[in-house]
Amino acid sequence: MTTLQTSVLGIDFENPFILASAPPTARIDSIDKAFTLGWGGAVLKTITPDNLEMIEASQRYAAWRAGNKVYGFENIELLSHLTLQQWLDGIKFLKQKHPTKIQIASIMAPVIKEEWQNLVKTLNNSEISAYELNFSCPHGMPEKGIGMAIGTNAEISAQITKWVKEVAAKPVFVKLSPNVTNIAEIAMAVEKAGADGISAINTVQSMMGVDLNTFIPMPNVNGKSTFGGYSGSSVKPIGLRCVAQIRQNSSLPILGIGGISNWHDAAEYITVGADAVQVCTEVMINGYAVISALKSGLLHYLETKGFNSPSDIKNKAIPNLSSHEKLPKSEQFYPQINDDLCIKCQKCVTVCDESEHSALSFDGKKITVNKAACVGCSLCSHACPKQAISMEK
Numbered sequence: 148m149t150t151l152q153t154s155v156l157g158i159d160f161e162n163p164f165i166l167a168s169a170p171p172t173a174r175i176d177s178i179d180k181a182f183t184l185g186w187g188g189a190v191l192k193t194i195t196p197d198n199l200e201m202i203e204a205s206q207r208y209a210a211w212r213a214g215n216k217v218y219g220f221e222n223i224e225l226l227s228h229l230t231l232q233q234w235l236d237g238i239k240f241l242k243q244k245h246p247t248k249i250q251i252a253s254i255m256a257p258v259i260k261e262e263w264q265n266l267v268k269t270l271n272n273s274e275i276s277a278y279e280l281n282f283s284c285p286h287g288m289p290e291k292g293i294g295m296a297i298g299t300n301a302e303i304s305a306q307i308t309k310w311v312k313e314v315a316a317k318p319v320f321v322k323l324s325p326n327v328t329n330i331a332e333i334a335m336a337v338e339k340a341g342a343d344g345i346s347a348i349n350t351v352q353s354m355m356g357v358d359l360n361t362f363i364p365m366p367n368v369n370g371k372s373t374f375g376g377y378s379g380s381s382v383k384p385i386g387l388r389c390v391a392q393i394r395q396n397s398s399l400p401i402l403g404i405g406g407i408s409n410w411h412d413a414a415e416y417i418t419v420g421a422d423a424v425q426v427c428t429e430v431m432i433n434g435y436a437v438i439s440a441l442k443s444g445l446l447h448y449l450e451t452k453g454f455n456s457p458s459d460i461k462n463k464a465i466p467n468l469s470s471h472e473k474l475p476k477s478e479q480f481y482p483q484i485n486d487d488l489c490i491k492c493q494k495c496v497t498v499c500d501e502s503e504h505s506a507l508s509f510d511g512k513k514i515t516v517n518k519a520a521c522v523g524c525s526l527c528s529h530a531c532p533k534q535a536i537s538m539e540k
């Protein structure tokens with residue numbers, strides 16, 4: 148029988164869907180609700196030493212939307228506002244009420260050995276199942292020399308991983324930033340330093356836009372703004388690339404994150420190397436209840452394809468990733484026009500003309516393809532407003 152059960156480093160998740168460290172995991176009562184609704188686990192909103200100052204801005208979000216769909220989301224939010232004691236009490240309460248649900252403690256501290264180790268020693272006695280070291284928040288914290296300031300430096304990342312591993316009584320995931328030239332290099336550095344797993348990605352450093360009446364960038368914080376962290380559907384291609392790059396260079400378990408808004412996105416992450424996935428923005432926009440469709444969709448896909456569990460599709464896409472040089476380039480695809488769907492707008496003709504090839508023409512009745520001029524690039528199929536063009540050999 149097909150199951151969604153997923154084991155990572157000996158930690159058993161009921162399903163591979165974990166809430167990412169963020170506002171949906173910032174309060175004990177709301178995590179309680181999420182567990183009741185079916186989430187397999189939660190990475191708690193990043194916990195810091197109590198004396199680390201955390202003054203939030205208003206507004207702290209901006210969104211790129213088309214119609215009702217939010218494609219991209221930017222935030223300049225900082226970390227948890229609960230005290231360490233509040234977390235300890237909350238973790239205990241949640242474990243008693245939901246013994247099968249997994250809690251992972253996301254942590255961050257200044258680059259001081261005692262600060263990291265004290266945090267870990269305190270949390271060692273709690274019911275968390277693992278740690279996630281936040282080396283990747285791209286706003287606010289780097290100004291204090293932490294967050295992404297750590298995760299963009301392989302040496303410091305390795306150093307802190309070692310400090311944590313010296314005292315950690317639970318497995319240690321390191322959460323990496325996509326805002327680096329080569330994320331695999333940082334992954335390999337923390338693996339060498341003893342990390343047990345990788346979480347990727349945190350948000351992509353961004354600027355959502357500028358109000359052209361006031362010239363204030365978004366989000367507007369009383370007339371000023373700052374660079375933020377970009378998340379949601381539009382970062383999925385970046386997250387997938389990062390996870391695949393890490394998988395190509397490391398055999399550590401990976402918690403895949405970034406733009407997962409449906410079961411299909413989650414399955415794609417697993418095929419490029421994720422063991423389980425984390426979700427944030429989709430939940431922030433649509434609520435915890437999205438877990439039902441995530442679970443039923445993935446289960447149905449696995450059943451239909453004859454797989455027993457998510458781990459059966461893990462890494463399946465990795466052998467199909469190659470260097471550009473080694474791509475099989477001898478055979479070409481050509482556009483096939485579906486005349487029933489085509490509205491003769493000739494957009495495909497225009498874009499092909501104006502982007503190099505002039506392989507399409509309109510004879511007054513239908514679009515025709517000049518195979519001698521066509522290079523099979525597929526631009527016409529993407530520009531067609533009616534999806535009337537498919538690429539075939």
Ligand SMILES: Cc1cc2nc3c(=O)[nH]c(=O)nc-3n(C[C@H](O)[C@H](O)[C@H](O)COP(=O)(O)O)c2cc1C
Pocket residue numbers: 167168169170192193220222224225226227253281284322348349350377378379380382404405406407425426427428429
């Ligand atoms: C408002 C907001 C707050 C976040 N806070 C944290 C945080 O405290 N710690 C952390 O590791 N990641 C934090 N993240 C990053 C998310 O955990 C996640 O890595 C990122 O949003 C990409 O996933 P998504 O596209 O599903 O949102 C935050 C993201 C958002 C949108």
